[in-house]
Amino acid sequence: MKYSENHTIEFSECDENQRLKLPAMVDLLMQVSEHQLENGAAGTNDLMKRGLGWVVTQYHFDIQSLPHPQEQVVLSTEASGYNRFFEYRDFEIATSDGEALVTAQSQWVLFDIKNRKMVPTDEELMQRFGAPELKKMPRFPRLRAQKEYDSSRKYRVRYDDLDTNHHLTNGHYFNWFIDMFDRDFLKDHVVKTIDLKFDREVRYGETPLSLIKIENEDQIKSYHAIEDEQGNEQAICELIWRKND
Structure with missing residues (x-):
């Protein structure tokens, strides 16, 4: 329906x-x-x-x-x-x-x-x-964490980031993924495919890490993970990019 x-x-x-x-x-x-x-x-x-x-x-x-x-x-x-x-x-x-x-x-x-x-x-x-x-x-697609990432950044889960299930709202993960790129890259590229898997809840007051690894071979592909303070995987994402038309 x-x-x-x-x-x-x-x-x-x-x-x-x-x-x-x-x-x-x-x-x-x-x-x-x-x-x-x-x-x-x-x-x-x-x-x-x-x-x-x-x-x-x-x-x-x-x-x-x-x-x-x-x-x-x-x-x-x-x-x-x-x-x-x-x-x-x-x-x-x-x-x-x-x-x-x-x-x-x-x-x-x-x-x-x-x-x-x-x-x-x-x-x-x-x-x-x-x-x-x-x-x-x-x-x-089966998503797996990378053995190593190029860079990471720490974030804090704010009250306004929560949904009615009392954990980080779906869309907010993308803020943390996209924020790992520089401005020039985002001006020149647009996402073509997204695969995202959620493994553990991200809750209020936590300070998880957003991690990124970028490969530029046949196509530009970025690998992302959200990890808690102990290094436990909370979400994994893979993005495939294309140049702007």
Whole structure:
């Protein structure tokens, strides 16, 4: 069951190159997902009454083009399937003429907020959104931490960085990834694909490290990790870049 809504890209959602920021892109996709879930009594407030929350574990994005300020786009999402423990959701940002600008696949779990652990899939809820039960799990790229990184930077999780599950909001990870590049690189390049896997929660007051390694062989690829103070892996990300047109 696909859900769509129109949106006008705002200047505040774009960077100095007038391209949609990656954190804003993620926020827009979470927004359209939340609106569909609210319509099916499975939004944030509905789940919080049951002591539950949605938590994403992995993303894959393909980016043809990032929209610009005042551009009219269509945001779409669909619950694409589920199995015993995981729920899968697809997203799209398209032009008003239907041309896909961004597509994304994601894997989610239902999370017990009090006990901080995942719970089995709510099959009745999945059927409410027309999501099929899957015999095979969708395959996401297998991400592994690098043995060494080129550089690192420490950040602190602020109150405004948190979501309603009381941990670092999805889009904010991209602030820490993108901040590792210099300005000239970001002016001349745009992300083509994104793979991101979340391993551990990042919570208020923590001071994790953002790490980066860049390879420039057949294509420019950056490897990222978020690690806690003890060096435990909290998230891994791989970005493939292309030159601006």
